[in-house]
Amino acid sequence: MDSNVVVRSSSPPSHEGIRMVRTAIRLFLVLVVFGGCVLIYVMMPTNTYRQIWLPRIRAEAGSSTYFGAQGSTLLFYTFPIMFIAVMGCVYLHLGKKITDYKIESDGKTNRIAVWKQPMLVKGPLGIVSGIELTFFIMFIALLIWSISTYLTNGFKIITPQSAAKSHEKVWEAKLESASLRLGVVGNICLSLLFFPVARGSSILPLFGLTSEASIKYHIWVGNILMVLFTAHGTCYIIYWAVTDQISQMIKWEKTGISNIAGELALLSGLALWVATIPRIRRKMFELFFYTHYLYIPFMVFFIFHVGVGYAGIMLPGFFLFMVDRYLRFLQSERRARLVSARILPGESLELNFAKSPGLKYNPTSVMFINVPSISKLQWHPYTVTSNSNLEPEKISVVIKGEGSWTRKLYQVLSSPSTSARIEAAVEGPYGPDATHFLRHDNLVLVSGGSGITPFISIIRELIFMSTAFQSKLPKVTLICAFKHSSDLTMLDLILPMSTTTPYDISNLQIQIETYVTRDTQPKDNSMNLRSIWFKPLATDEPVSAILGPNHWLWLGLIITSSFMMFLILIGIVTRYYIFPIDHNSNKIFSSPLRALFNMLAICMSIAATASAAMLWNKGSNAKELKQVQHIEASPPRGSEVYNAERELESLPQQSLVQATNVHYGQRPDLKRILFECKGSSVGVLASGPKKMRHEVATICSSGLAENMHFESISFSW
Incomplete structure (x- = not known):
């Protein structure tokens, strides 16, 4: 935290x-x-x-x-x-x-938060905070200092x-x-x-x-x-x-x-x-x-x-990237068990994968997905909407059909002739080390379209905390804008569909303001919902951490052992092959060949140590993985949130339906909504289209409301 x-x-x-x-x-x-x-x-x-x-x-x-x-x-x-x-x-x-869990912020946090406010909003750098701008200026100053000093000394x-x-x-x-x-x-x-x-x-x-x-x-x-x-x-x-x-x-x-x-x-x-x-x-x-x-x-x-010799200056970053890339490759070689898919109106999908109970992740984490039947090489990132505490045996993502890859996936799954199984591989999830949004008194989540997905994970985390700790939580206001009323079914994903952990949101203060910009009246989309359940194969595996629950210790061991193995390999080659040629003859050892030896040593060291660590953890986690091979879950329920005639049983004191207001043919007045938010600390998170995020950042950085702390969640890869 x-x-x-x-x-x-x-x-x-x-x-x-x-x-x-x-x-x-x-x-x-x-x-x-x-x-x-x-x-x-x-x-x-x-x-x-x-x-x-x-x-x-x-x-x-x-x-x-x-x-x-x-x-x-x-x-x-x-x-x-x-x-x-x-x-x-x-x-x-x-x-x-x-x-x-940590709930309240101290004065030091508030002082630091001032530096995290947007300083630049529009321009080639995008939304840039004060800290980011300071370090960027320092980096540019380093480059200017370096080139000017080099040129001055060289020209002399x-x-x-x-x-x-x-x-x-x-x-x-x-x-x-x-x-x-x-x-x-x-x-x-x-x-x-x-x-x-x-x-x-x-x-x-x-x-x-x-x-x-x-x-x-x-x-x-x-x-x-x-x-x-x-x-x-x-x-x-x-x-x-x-x-x-x-x-x-x-x-x-x-x-x-x-x-x-x-x-x-x-x-x-x-x-x-x-x-x-x-x-x-x-x-x-x-x-x-x-x-x-x-x-x-x-x-x-x-x-x-x-x-x-000179390439060693950039070696650390590339070496660590290669370790990370090879671990991702090992994880992607597994076939993840896809339990079910939910077809939503508006070309949206929810994919539910089986996961190991030991896999933990924080809200706003991202998982990369590959479907070989569509493209063997393409990997696409999606925000994880499930919560590892409420849903220990399932991990879910929501996919909006906005590109050729996503539309092909939607067509495959929505086709009546869809087979009983679809192969998929995953990398991740990857996410923040800490849950930082808890320090605010008021939390305003502004989303557009599929930008609602990271906020689903945040709300589910707050639901878990309201149930497990009975602590005072920030008041949540979710502002979401959709183009068509068919997209309203994404609100149904806010609450977990089936969990082994009971939850209660009576302590959670939440208000949902939904805006449908292109439809002036509601449309019935309940008949368009469809759920698909897939038959697993024995080779399918639940999504799990590639290095087990002690992932970070194993990663440190891989970095240490692979780097030491690299040093030993190049030390042996240099001492017994290169050194004699350079010092005991009139020849000079070829620089390209030496570079090739070093690159091969790096690849061999990383592959050997990471593969050994993965195999060790695979053996130790075999029992846990076997326990989730036969997950049975109840079918997902239909659309409920925006249908005010239905009451959600999981809300004993307050219905999520009653907390939801739908505005047709309108766009949200973000300036009015944000300035009406009270509290000593208001966290404003924006996710979705670039124009919308820039508008929210401009409001928060205007200086008219010093209690606002802005954060952008961008999908620009």
């Missing part, structure tokens, strides 16, 4: 000790280790680093017969980040031991005399120097590129981030990276052209820089970059999705281009 929230429920003394340990770990990792890494990047362009620090480091670490010059890069750039990742796993594992040594010795003009020598420095600064971006897209990252939670919310950072860094690398390649081509060295473009050196490898890497990156243009991504998602696999040749040829 959020460490900045005061606990009102009883808390054992051991929990306070765990919190103190977690706080100490977090402060040490973020302030000391990460701060030291930032200092290194700040000092890299300076003469102090290049003329004093680097020679000493290379003298100590670079003289190793096991790692050679690569040793200094591993020591300075890779070890600190790996240490943060492993200790982050310990931090997250300790957080799972804290089971009590370029004189007419030095240029004449190379048969160059001064401006040509400066062009070459600038070209090189652009690539060096681009590598700073590359070192950060893969951290936001590691879905099971142990580093992002240390900064209060999730992989879903960090996608925009990946986009920002990726765009800057491609600008720098494109400028780097273009300037070199111009330099070779004006100095009659155009033949350099087709050279693949056995030692040093391989130009043609860099060009192949740049071409792969450019093709990937073009496909990320928003219009292409929205209209041709398949093209965007498939071209993203070009990151593989991009990284391979980049390592061939610069060599393993």
Whole structure:
């Protein structure tokens, strides 16, 4: 849970000790280790680093017969980040031991919340908070500092005399120097590129981030990276052209820089970059999705281009991403047991998967789904609507037919000739480490269309808390806008359909304001509902954590063991194969071959350790998985919420129907609704279309209501 929230429920003394340990770990990792890494990047362009620090480091670490010059890069750039990742796993594992819930916020939380308010709403960066804007400005300042310092120091040594010795003009020598420095600064971006897209990252939670919310950072860094690398390649081509060295473009050196490898890497990156243009991504998602696999040749040829020594600067982020990617691959190889599907009007689906009772996740978590019969390669993310506490044996997602893939799935399931089984695979769920929305007095959830799905998971969590803890919870106002009245059936998903845990929402204050924008009167859609139950196969498995209930400890073990195995492999190869060639003969060992050895060692290390951990956990969890192979559940009920003539039996004191107002032919007056919300702290969460999220963010950042704290839940992947 959020460490900045005061606990009102009883808390054992051991929990306070765990919190103190977690706080100490977090402060040490973020302030000391990460701060030291930032200092290194700040000092890299300076003469102090290049003329004093680097020679000493290379003298100590670079003289190793096991790692050679690569040793200094591993020591300075890779070890600190790996240490943060492993200790982050310990931090997250300790957080799972804290089971009590935190309700009220303190003054420190409110002060921090001011920095989380939107500072920019419209523009190329989207909705940006004060903290995000501050760190973005600091990152841009680092890049400007680096390139300006590199250029200043590089141009100082370029004189007419030095240029004449190379048969160059001064401006040509400066062009070459600038070209090189652009690539060096681009590598700073590359070192950060893969951290936001590691879905099971142990580093992002240390900064209060999730992989879903960090996608925009990946986009920002990726765009800057491609600008720098494109400028780097273009300037070199111009330099070779004006100095009659155009033949350099087709050279693949056995030692040093391989130009043609860099060009192949740049071409792969450019093709990937073009496909990320928003219009292409929205209209041709398949093209965007498939071209993203070009990151593989991009990284391979980049390592061939610069060599393993320099590539070690970006190694930590890529190594951790590869660990995460391989674990996702192992999970995706399983066939998830799809128990049932519910066909809703408006081309909407609810898919219900069997899950292991030991799998826990927080509200607003995301699960990636693949249906091989539609596309073997495409994976699409959807918010999990079920609650792991109320529904321990089921995990559900809602899919809205808004693209070609989702429409094909809807057509397959809604067809009367649908077979008794459909194959599916899943990755995840991935979600936040803490439930932070509990600190508010009032919770306003603003959604448009399928944007209601993350709020279903939040409301179900509040239902569980109102039943289990009998604590004071924030008052909830759900504002949802739909295009057609047929979409109103999505409100039926707010309450769990069938659970083994009884629940009571008499303590939950909730008001639902629904707006149907294109229909002026209600329409009867009850006859369009349909439920499908699928026959399982013996090979189907419930959705479960790939590394079991102690996932974070196992992940820390995988990171540690795979990295150590990588070091052992390259140490053996260097000591007994590369070192003798470099030092006992007149030959110099090929840089591309050495790079190939390193890439193979990384892949072998990660595959061996992660596979062993997965097989160990699969064996230990076999009994639990077997218990949920024969889940039987009652058929889902029909549409109830927007039909005011029916009363829900699960609400003994208040009907959800009575708490729901439907407005036809109207759009919500968001400014009026939000300004009428009372309370010292009003949490405003917006999910859905970009225009709607920007409107809510503009209202919250206007300064007219200081008690509002905005958060955007975006579906922009």
